């Protein structure tokens with residue numbers, strides 16, 4: 246058995262690496278773009294209602310559209326979304342299909358965005374109201390408050406959920422094989438049609454998936470710890486230190 | 499979008515027309531939450547250099563009054579004038595808040611930033627001050643409150659008294675015309691109350707205009723030049739500290755003060 250797996254690996258490692266590359270590319274970009282979508286939606290949703298009537302109507306319409314987006318993409322399988330978007334594009338363009346890699350990136354991004362929107366919103370509303378008031382009391386606008394005070398804290402708090410989305414995306418890009426995207430699962434199917442070694446091939450691929458997801462989990466947990474910074478701080482001592490060297494120490498510290 | 503530029507944005511506070519005019523004036527202010535009237539017909543003025551202490555029982559509306567002054571709460575009726583200009587319905591309350599600072603009972607330091615950057619954020623974002631200038635400014639004010647040695651610390655690494663002193667320095671960095679304090683020592687352990695009050699006393703002596711909601715009667719007596727007693731959403735009595743504390747005219751004030759003495 247091990248021998249068979251080894252044979253497959255040594256014969257097809259290039260294809261497998263290409264599959265890994267495409268899987269990671271789509272998972273990474275999809276997660277990052279999804280997070281950006283999520284942040285934009287999360288911020289939009291926490292803008293206080295404008296007093297102006299027309300502005301309020303537009304805000305409500307925007308809210309409604311975003312809710313529809315989130316619910317539709319969370320409420321349907323990504324495999325189906327992939328088919329609808331890929332073939333929908335072809336339908337609208339006289340049968341011309343979109344590049345599968347581009348399609349894959351778009352699908353994973355907007356699918357992840359729908360989940361991230363909720364994750365980010367949860368992160369923002371879990372931040373203490375005092376943080377907003379502290380910033381508003383200085384005269385910061387809503388946007389300045391969001392980007393300098395609230396989002397940095399919210400993002401730190403949601404990092405575990407974001408990592409989780411990344412890991413899910415590594416696995417879920419496998420559904421993109423339905424549109425012929427050459428990610429890892431597609432490569433596996435391809436190997437099987439050539440070798441007829443179904444079990445060893447999929448076992449090998451399972452191991453590869455696991456190494457990817459486990460490695461990423463470890464990496465992100467390491468990043469989390471780094472972000473938390475040191476537990477200690479230095480009390481700056483000498484009375485005769487001038488302001489500039491204070492500031493310098495403060496920056497470096 | 500072409501909104502009239504507001505004079506308080508551009509002018510310094512010491513224009514000739516301003517002389518003798520209060521910085522903040524409140525006229526017939528009322529505030530209700532639903533049908534609960536929390537403030538009723540409040541009239542009140544703050545002049546440059548005033549140190550006003552607002553005292554009164556819990557639930558009397560002291561915090562709500564303070565939060566109306568910097569537009570955290572929208573008054574139900576009445577007007578708030580800043581240098582004579584009606585700001586009650588302004589669409590840009592943040593412009594007012596750049597001039598009217600606030601220090602909170604719960605500090606509200608930014609948890610993601612260290613002490614230095616808590617202080618530099620306002621000047622950098624609001625006044626577009628350079629990083630170096632903002633840091634100099636922050637260090638100056640941190641020194642005033644004795645917290646300059648802690649520039650690297652994150653808020654969670656500080657004691658309550660230290661946090662509150664940083665919060666005061668942060669507010670000072672905006673060079674406010676009026677600084678509002680909402681029970682700045684109520685969340686502190688007794689041994690830390692003194693350090694915060696003495697920092698506030700230093701500011702008062704330096705001429706900062708302050709409105710302080712407090713339960714610290716000795717602070718009100720020693721530092722304030724004007725004391726306001728509130729009860730049930732109205733100003734029951736106001737005057738010089740000696741008059742309010744030694745010779746209160748209203749029964750409600752007497753009752754409150756004697757109850758307070760019994761506690762202390």
Ligand SMILES: Nc1ncnc2c1ncn2[C@@H]1O[C@H](COP(=O)(O)OP(=O)(O)OP(=O)(O)O)[C@@H](O)[C@H]1O
Nearest residue numbers: 531534536554555556557558559560561562563681
């Ligand atoms: N956002 C709100 N919604 C509804 N009621 C409120 C709100 N804020 C305050 N109140 C009510 O208004 C009244 C006055 O509250 P306020 O906080 O101004 O009192 P206070 O004098 O500051 O009291 P304390 O000394 O306990 O801080 C209270 O009865 C309170 O329950």
Ligand SMILES: [Mg+2]
Nearest residue numbers: 560561562681
């Ligand atoms: Mg209060």
